[in-house]
Each structure stands twice: as C-alpha cells, then as structure tokens.
Amino acid sequence: MSALAKDKRQPDRSRQPDCSGRTILVRGPAALRGTVQVGGAKNSVLKLMAATLLAEGTYQIANVPQISDVLLMAELLAALGCEVTLPSHHDQEPLMITVPERIASFASHGIADRFRASVALLGPMLARHGEAVVALPGGDDFGARPIDMHLGGLANLGVEVEIIDGCVQARAKKMRGATIRLDFPSVGATENLLMAAVGATGTTVIDNAAREPEVVDLCDFLTKMGARIAGSGTNTLRIEGGNPLSLAPADHSVVGDRIVAATFLAAVGIAGGEVTVKGVNPAHLGVLCGKLRDMGMAMQTTDASITAIVSARLRAAKFSTLPYPGVATDLKPFLVALLATAEGVGSVTENLFAQRFRYVNELRLMGADIRIDTNHVVVEGQDRLQAARVTAHDIRAGAALVIAALGAHGETSVLEAQHIARGYDDFAGQLRSLGAEVRETVVNRR
Numbered sequence: 001m002s003a004l005a006k007d008k009r010q011p012d013r014s015r016q017p018d019c020s021g022r023t024i025l026v027r028g029p030a031a032l033r034g035t036v037q038v039g040g041a042k043n044s045v046l047k048l049m050a051a052t053l054l055a056e057g058t059y060q061i062a063n064v065p066q067i068s069d070v071l072l073m074a075e076l077l078a079a080l081g082c083e084v085t086l087p088s089h090h091d092q093e094p095l096m097i098t099v100p101e102r103i104a105s106f107a108s109h110g111i112a113d114r115f116r117a118s119v120a121l122l123g124p125m126l127a128r129h130g131e132a133v134v135a136l137p138g139g140d141d142f143g144a145r146p147i148d149m150h151l152g153g154l155a156n157l158g159v160e161v162e163i164i165d166g167c168v169q170a171r172a173k174k175m176r177g178a179t180i181r182l183d184f185p186s187v188g189a190t191e192n193l194l195m196a197a198v199g200a201t202g203t204t205v206i207d208n209a210a211r212e213p214e215v216v217d218l219c220d221f222l223t224k225m226g227a228r229i230a231g232s233g234t235n236t237l238r239i240e241g242g243n244p245l246s247l248a249p250a251d252h253s254v255v256g257d258r259i260v261a262a263t264f265l266a267a268v269g270i271a272g273g274e275v276t277v278k279g280v281n282p283a284h285l286g287v288l289c290g291k292l293r294d295m296g297m298a299m300q301t302t303d304a305s306i307t308a309i310v311s312a313r314l315r316a317a318k319f320s321t322l323p324y325p326g327v328a329t330d331l332k333p334f335l336v337a338l339l340a341t342a343e344g345v346g347s348v349t350e351n352l353f354a355q356r357f358r359y360v361n362e363l364r365l366m367g368a369d370i371r372i373d374t375n376h377v378v379v380e381g382q383d384r385l386q387a388a389r390v391t392a393h394d395i396r397a398g399a400a401l402v403i404a405a406l407g408a409h410g411e412t413s414v415l416e417a418q419h420i421a422r423g424y425d426d427f428a429g430q431l432r433s434l435g436a437e438v439r440e441t442v443v444n445r446r
C-alpha cells in the first residue's frame with residue numbers, strides 16, 4: 001500500500017500512472033505466447049468510487065486497475081473531502097476510501113472536465129445532500145457526447161438542473177421516485193440515475209436501462225450497501241429509494257475488464273500464437289468470441305479465463321457494435337486492426353458513437369486498406385502491415401495501434417500513448433511478458 005501524502009486527503013501520485021507524454025515502440029512481427037491477467041474494469045471502478053459518496057464510512061475496493069482515470073477519480077473524491085488510499089503497483093491491496101459525514105457539493109474544473117466518468121458524481125452527490133455542481137465532463141475525442149438523458153432523468157426525479165459556466169448545477173429539496181424511459185440504453189445515464197434513485201423517496205423505474213456487466217457490478221455494490229434494486233442485468237431497473245439514505249459502506253471486488261481482455265484476444269489474432277487471458281468472465285465477451293471462432297481462432301474457456309490459439313491467418317468477418325450483449329463499441333478499433341491483417345474483406349458498423357473513426361487514418365499509415373462510408377468501415381485485409389509513426393487519439397484507438405504494430409514489419413512508434421494508460425495497466429509490460437518487443441519512452445510534461 002502506498003503511503004498517504006502529507007495531506008491525508010491527497011492521494012499519493014508518486015507510484016501511479018501520470019499524464020506525461022509517452023511513446024510506445026513496437027517491433028513486429030512476433031507471435032505472442034503466455035498468460036496475462038486483466039484487472040478490474042475501468043468503466044466499473046470509476047462508478048463504484050463515485051457510489052461511495054452515498055454513505056459515510058470506510059470502503060475497501062479490490063481488483064482496482066492501476067490506470068490514470070482511477071487517479072483522477074481519486075483526486076476528485078479527495079477534493080470533495082474523502083480520504084483515498086491508492087494501492088501501490090501490484091501489491092494486491094484494496095483501494096481504501098473514507099467518506100466524511102458531509103461532502104463538498106462542488107466538483108471543479110481542472111479534474112472533473114478531464115474525463116467522462118466525473119458526471120457519475122451527480123447522482124450520488126444529489127442523493128447524499130440534495131445539491132451538486134459538477135464541471136461538464138471531458139473524455140475521449142470521438143464526437144459529441146451529450147448528457148441530456150442524465151439530466152432529463154434527474155429532472156423526472158424532481159431535480160432542478162441548469163448549465164452555468166460549463167458546470168451542471170443541480171439541486172433538489174427532496175427527490176421523488178419516478179418512471180424514467182431512456183431513449184437509448186445509455187450506460188452512464190443508467191448508472192447516474194440508479195445512484196440518484198436510491199436517495200429518492202418511493203419507487204423509481206428505469207426503462208430501457210443499460211445491461212452492461214459494469215452496470216450489474218454497480219447494482220451488486222449498491223445492493224451490498226443496502227440499496228433495494230430489482231432487475232439488475234435486464235432492461236428494466238426498479239429501485240426502492242429512501243430519503244434520508246440508510247446505506248452503509250461495503251467492500252467489493254471490481255468485475256474483470258472485458259474490454260482489456262478483448263484487446264489481448266485481438267492482439268493474438270493479429271500476431272498469432274497462444275495466449276491465456278485470466279481475470280475475465282468469458283460470458284461477458286460471448287458474441288465477440290463467437291465471431292473470433294468463425295474467423296478461425298481456436299478458443300478454450302473456463303469461468304474466469306479465455307485461451308486463444310491462432311496458428312494461421314484469420315478470415316475476415318462482419319461486425320456491428322451494439323449495446324450489451326452485442327459487440328461493444330469500445331472494441332471497434334481492435335476489430336478494424338484485426339481485419340486489416342485478416343484474409344478477405346470485412347466490415348465494422350458503428351451504432352453508438354458517430355465519430356469513433358480517427359484511428360483509421362493512423363492504420364492507413366501502416367498500409368491498412370480501409371474505407372469509411374458514414375458509420376461503416378470496410379477493411380480489405382493485407383498480408384502484412386508496415387511499421388509507421390502513428391498517433392493515439394484515445395484509449396482504445398491507442399491500444400489498437402499497438403496491437404496492429406505487432407503484425408507490422410519494422411518498428412512502429414505510437415505517439416501520445418499516455419492515453420492508453422487511462423485504461424490499461426502497464427500495457428507495454430504485459431505485451432512484453434507475452435514475448436512482444438515493446439518499449440515505452442516518457443517525455444515528462446509536468
């Protein structure tokens with residue numbers, strides 16, 4: 001466990017991923033062999049951390065990945081008055097959060113606007129003290145990411161919401177349970193409204209709710225804290241709220257990161273070899289695994305691992321991104337990279353984020369043959385890609401460039417690779433442990 005900084009409320013940054021400029025250098029081609037362990041899901045742990053605001057006391061959260069978004073959320077919680085102790089690298093200790101009797105109601109610019117998950121503070125802050133000011137969220141650069149469903153749902157619960165000076169200002173004397181029908185099963189809106197609803201008087205029904213494993217993980221955590229939630233994992237959530245809140249801290253272990261696991265599966269699909277990915281529930285990647293088998297990847301699974309074996313070039317396939325249990329939008333850059341080296345013409349149709357295509361130009365620099373037609377990407381597979389100097393624009397795009405480079409001739413430089421550290425715990429080191437020739441250089445900008 002890392003020592004706390006002088007001010008106990010400030011998490012110790014010294015052993016954590018930072019925001020320095022990084023370049024990952026990959027020399028390909030090389031097959032991957034061995035075992036990797038994936039940690040807890042970024043998109044779960046950030047919401048679990050926000051949910052701790054719902055009750056005073058001390059929490060222990062295990063299986064927390066060492067990623068920079070966790071550090072940002074820790075800083076936000078510290079700014080709200082919590083004591084946060086981050087585990088130091090690979091010591092397997094839990095993340096500890098102690099929430100005070102009264103939390104601040106202002107999550108400021110400078111941290112909150114640097115990542116998307118900060119918006120998840122709104123629900124718990126409102127449930128706890130009836131007011132919240134949260135800077136509009138930042139996050140990955142793949143087009144407009146409105147929060148209208150979050151705010152519309154809160155309004156249904158009786159919250160007055162205004163946007164002033166780039167902040168969401170929300171206030172409710174008393175939230176009342178309501179029926180909320182989401183236009184789309186938004187992960188973030190479902191989670192935010194779930195956390196608000198536990199502090200509303202009476203019953204809230206969230207219809208067309210998201211069913212992602214990370215939403216289920218949040219429901220499990222809230223239930224351990226004493227919340228009454230029915231329908232977890234279905235598209236209708238029913239929450240029996242309570243005001244004042246009668247929740248208590250709980251301990252929890254974060255669900256395995258299915259997106260990181262899928263990254264390694266795609267990596268072995270590109271590079272060839274045999275890799276066992278531990279720490280993931282294969283059922284969370286059911287549709288993807290079916291497709292990869294169709295492409296020629298042999299697979300063996302246990303309750304918590306997937307072994308992928310690739311002894312020949314994979315065949316192309318057609319993918320379509322959809323809410324869970326469909327193929328997640330986060331996987332799209334890996335699938336495009338995979339198709340870039342598969343045999344034949346494949347495609348990926350994006351149904352969630354309009355502009356999630358910026359990495360395509362970077363893959364083209366490596367010789368990939370990719371056409372974009374509105375939300376469809378058509379990819380003609382090449383025998384081999386060529387090394388190039390490419391730039392990561394977001395977490396998943398960056399990881400996709402690294403795994404594409406495993407199948408390219410020569411040394412590829414992936415610039416701005418610090419984006420990858422937002423969601424991957426020592427990605428370069430994990431690939432090295434599988435036999436890949438991967439180095440990382442850091443240009444400190446602090």
Ligand code: EPU
Nearest residue numbers: 043116117145146147148149150186187188189330352353
């Ligand atoms: N949307 C709206 N209005 C809203 C909310 C969402 O129009 O109020 C739209 C979005 O613009 C998008 C669609 O609904 O077109 C789905 O967005 P969703 O709300 O489900 O996504 P999110 O909660 O903002 C989370 C993950 C993303 C992941 C998506 C989809 C976090 C912090 N982020 O985002 O993860 O792609 O769900 O599964 O949980 C990543 O990890 O790299 C990442 C971007």
